[in-house]
Amino acid sequence: MNQRPTNVSITMPPEQVTGVHADFVSAWHTQDVFVLDFAAVVGPGRPAEGPDGQPITQVDAQVISRVKLPPSQVFEIMKALEQQLSAWEAETGHRATPPSQ
Template sequence: MNARPTNVSITMPPDQVTGVHADFVSAWHTQDVFVLDFAAVVGPGRPGEGPEGQPVTQVDAQVIARVKLPPSQVFEVMKALEQQLSAWEAETGRRPQPRG
């Protein structure tokens, strides 16, 4: 017996339409969930020292959104991000440069 396709209708609350800006995302997981912590830088960088005494730029950031995903959705998110990144690269002619 074939399962019927599911059609999801998504709505967005008016107070979330503008979205929030994130400078980076940290990803981690447990046995049951993948977690994406989106963070924004909250001040200028300042000179600091790394764990082995090397000079670093210390930057403070604050998590502005935590998104928890079931493992079954992670591959779908990765595919969607790849598709959107490819479209962005084609539209802008640019390739994002890794930080660090």
């Protein structure tokens, strides 16, 4: 079965053009949807105690956007992020490294 290519025309409301800053994202899912909660840190970290009694730094963050996706879109997003990360690394000469824990 041949499928005709799809062209999606995306528009953006002017008030969203500048975007919002997110420090991290939390990903979770239900049976029918994947959810990405983008969050921004809202204050400095403070000393706290972890569940095991070890000292930790407690950081408070506020969800700034929740995006719900059908499972089929998650694969496309992962491919697009990989392509963009590879292009960024080639352009900047930097290798993206995860934050140290």
